[in-house]
Amino acid sequence: MILYGVGTGNDGGSTNHISDGGGRVALKKGPWTAAEDEILAAYVRENGEGNWNALQKHTCLARCGKSCRLRWANHLRPNLKKGSFTGDEERLIIQLHAQLGNKWARMAAQLPGRTDNEIKNYWNTRLKRLQRQGLPLYPPDVIPNHQLHPHPQHQHQQQNQHQQMYFHPHSSQPNTPSSSPLPSPTQLNANPSSSFTFHTTNASTANLLHPLSPHTPTTPQTPSQLSSRPPPQPLSSPLSSPLNNQYPTLPLFNNNNNNTNFTFPRPPPLLQPPSSLLARRYNNSNTPLNYTNRVSTAPFSPVSRDSYTSFLTLPYSSSAAPNTQPITYHTNNNYSSFSLNPSSSSYPTTTSSPSFLHSHYTPNSSSTSFHTNPGYSMKQDLPSNQIPQICAFNNVNNFIDNEKGLHRRSISCSLLEDVMEEAEALDGGGGGRPPKRRQLTYSPLNNHHNNNDNDFFSVTFGQYDSSENICSLQDLKPKEGETLEMNTMQEDIAKLLDWGSDSGEISNGQSSAVTDENLVLDVHQFASLFPADSTPAANDNNDNNNFSWDDLD
DNA sequence: AAATCCCCCAACCGCAGACAT
């Protein structure tokens, strides 16, 4: 028990020392006892709420009025709900927070039986969890008011209250939309669901060094618009496991026609990852790729393995039937990024590179990471009025379900290990603590449909909720207006890189370690992660249409 | 099994605004 004597503390309008007929009463702090609760409850029953300071005078309760009010409001008042928030409540909180921001009391008014403090704690806990996992705070169908109607003064206030987001000085530089095929940071801020789709006409004959062509900038789009769009053509999945067809294939490529669409996700803004990840992620050593530096990006770069998470976990959607549609990632981000992560441990680097890569490549990285707004930095703590991030979960239900996480137990290849790691983080996101261990198994497989010698990676799930976790591919509905259609795969990538160059990004003047050749290698590495689907369903129409990334170079 | 780590949450503090006197 802590007793505070005269003059200790200042309770805002009230004090910790209350005059009691000429004397002063030491006010107790700390946890309330049952006896205190009973005194408080009895007083309120008799006198009603309010006038909390008078309570101390009229009872033997040595608590300040503020403490009494808090105790009553948060624990003693009738009709209080106890226990965890229900799914509906969670959804409502997310939606309310999107509308109201950190107006806990107003949010509590919409949640009968719940207190503002409870909601605040829930949100802060959720915030930390999502921050730790690098997940966005809002599902795509929740567009916060302050994003729909940005208020400069409000934003300024938030900045002053240490609520700034990831803005980097560079990001304020104006972009010329016409000069860039992809949205500028400003555009992205107003674009809650941007994605860009590669449109390849003939992947096998594509040339990475194909001259760049103009692209259609992505257009702003609301989640409701997203959800109202018709699903695209089903595509086969190179991520499906030949061994286990029970899991949905990744409809990433369709080789049945010459219009192979696949959409690179624009991953959600990455919050500051846990230090354990930072140490690995930002490992600047030039040692061969291994688990500790497998995905290496520039410090503060929003591009990281999390990109893959957002990108690659989607195909494992439980509800996604095979051959549904291309992955389209709709996000609301302050940046766009595109990453190619090699799974190989040997990766040549040179000092000559296209200028458009300079500002987007991490020289010390063994991977190739490109992002359109490298100037964005990550903030340690997410601001309380978080600028919303919208990820591939197109509605709150999927979003929350995804927060609950999937259970995955084995996977192969380094990139997928990254995916797994993030997935494991998701695994622990829903109430439980994130598991700290994971088990990976490597299952090299022979793809008789594939000409190359790439091993298949088998993805198996020890515990897999096939009913509702993570958004389905059907939920990821692309929109023509927001996709970038390109002629070739290589062109797509090159153009994507070029976009970053045109988007007002700053080159640090360092020589990039990426060359066209390396880019090809990157794509090659990337391709190795997406072997052509050998499942019968994927080859029904054209058995020879397996997409081979090896054909790219 | 014990020590340690880490997460969650009740409770608190400080401040500001609204309102009543």
Add this chain to the structure above:
DNA sequence: CATGTCTGCGGTTGGGGGATT
């Protein structure tokens, strides 16, 4: 207008307890 009270909010703290070492 000054003062006191109440309320709301952001931020923080510290203990409990589960997970991990």
